[in-house]
Ligand SMILES: Nc1ncnc2c1ncn2[C@@H]1O[C@H](COP(=O)(O)OP(=O)(O)OP(=O)(O)O)[C@@H](O)[C@H]1O
């Protein structure tokens with residue numbers, strides 16, 4: 078199987094509102110795949126469907142060949158997800174949290190203890206292992222989230238804005254970890270609003286606006302279409318929002334800051 | 337497969353209990369709150385022997401009866417009899433009107449009015465009369481005073497009859513003697529309490545059962561909304577665990593939690609308020625568990641159908657208050673108007689309270705409470721059968 082993820086006309090409606098509109102895409106194995114788009118574009122909704130959290134209104138999706146609707150449990154076994162919100166029980170210690178989530182994957186206690194030790198070491202959290210997560214800083218929580226997600230050695234990672242609100246040191250630490258994880262052979266689906274990160278990390282990116290897939294290609298190709306000095310930010314602005322697209326077409330693509 | 341599902345439920349339940357242990361404030365409140373409630377209700381609806389500061393106004397026009405130069409006043413004997421064995425205090429008023437205005441203003445709780453001929457008539461062959469003016473707006477107090485005054489009048493009557501009869505007996509030569517008791521009260525009722533108990537034996541079990549119901553109603557709601565707030569429910573749902581296992585785990589931890597709570601509260605109520613506990617422990621625990629189980633579904637349904645916790649709290653109050661007042665928690669169903677008593681028959685808590693009280697206080701056997709237990713079980717099973725699918729649909733549609 079060549080693809081980790083196949084989405085086929087994936088659609089999600091909340092009442093009359095269409096959050097994702099017939100999105101079809103394929104993510105290759107071992108790829109870092111960026112999903113970009115303005116706030117409310119439908120990125121988190123798309124990830125929620127791919128990770129079995131919510132049911133699509135129509136369409137299909139497969140993760141490592143497993144149907145996200147019919148084989149939800151199988152899909153969950155092979156994925157790791159970092160959501161926008163940090164997801165640990167505040168009153169429990171770091172260790173207790175990891176132990177709890179690890180056991181849900183059916184990992185034996187013994188093996189888990191080893192993995193927890195390794196993970197905490199790798200993400201420099203060992204000395205906080207006995208502290209309630211409620212007392213952690215955001216950066217520590219994010220790192221702990223990564224330790225948690227790595228426990229079941231997932232083949233596919235979904236990272237929804239993993240660096241939001243973090244200091245530059247933590248951001249570069251996490252970016253390095255993302256590359257490491259990818260080098261170990263895992264596929265990574267990443268959303269971010271930081272174009273530079275997306276550009277640096279992603280092998281390919283998809284651009285979504287108003288629930289529609291506007292473009293899907295390597296950052297290099299996307300930029301090339303817009304002109305010589307175009308940045309991914311120009312690409313973003315080009316596809317998101319009608320008005321700006323007209324403008325950018327007229328003004329032969331000078332790098333634009335802001336927005 | 338089933339094993340994994342069960343194991344997952346245990347993991348979830350275990351985690352919940354660790355969390356409870358890690359939040360001492362919640363742990364302490366778990367015991368303090370119910371005991372406080374029981375104290376509050378216990379003192380709000382006290383048993384009749386515990387009235388304090390009752391005040392009776394006396395209008396005493398009794399002119400007494402003079403015999404051999406000595407004047408006796410039966411009114412004074414009467415007042416002493418009322419005073420006996422109670423903490424009622426008395427003050428004198430010169431006229432009925434002034435006493436009545438004192439009663440209206442709340443200075444006194446009742447008026448005893450002795451007419452001029454109170455003593456003289458009672459020593460003749462006519463029944464003598466006194467008036468008791470009461471305040472019907474305070475029925476329990478009215479009842480208490482009435483009981484004390486009646487007791488005094490019974491004793492005084494007996495004294496008078498005794499005197500009359502012994503005089504009579506001495507004159508009836510050759511005939512069978514008359515027993516004065518026969519004249520006072522030819523029919524004697526002796527009331528025998530089936531066991532020594534007090535009002536806490538009534539409200540104690542009722543309120544403990546009510547607590548179980550509350551635990552059942554709010555269990556999933558508060559747990560799920562906290563998980564939603566912390567985002568932890570997302571992380572759990574992203575791991576290979578069935579929603580059913582997750583919910584089962586939540587219910588299990590709530591059961592354990594509630595059982596510990598009830599056990600501690602039962603012990604505290606026995607120690608503090610001398611509630612009787614005569615029941616079989618296993619049967620008691622079984623009813624408590626059913627009391628919680630019976631309301632899990634309703635709680636989940638409310639949670640699933642409401643957007644935020646505030647709304648669901650409001651809805652739950654709508655369930656809670658009728659149950660509190662209509663299910664025989666605070667006073668017997670017999671005290672309710674017929675229509676309301678009929679409604680009570682449709683409230684599952686009624687059966688829980690009934691069964692629990694019978695077992696705890698009267699050591700009833702399974703055979704005599706099984707039907708109540710079955711009703712609770714069925715109510716719980718049916719409401720869960722409705723609530724779980726509703727919850728699953730709501731959840732997977734992204735709400
Ligand atoms: N449960 C829901 N009910 C109703 N509308 C929803 C729900 N979840 C998301 N939406 C709507 O769907 C749209 C897409 O939301 P989504 O969270 O997928 O956007 P996003 O691309 O992740 O945005 P951001 O960059 O801000 O994270 C938004 O307009 C949002 O308001």
Ligand SMILES: [Mg+2]
Pocket residue numbers: 120121122161237
């Ligand atoms: Mg999002």
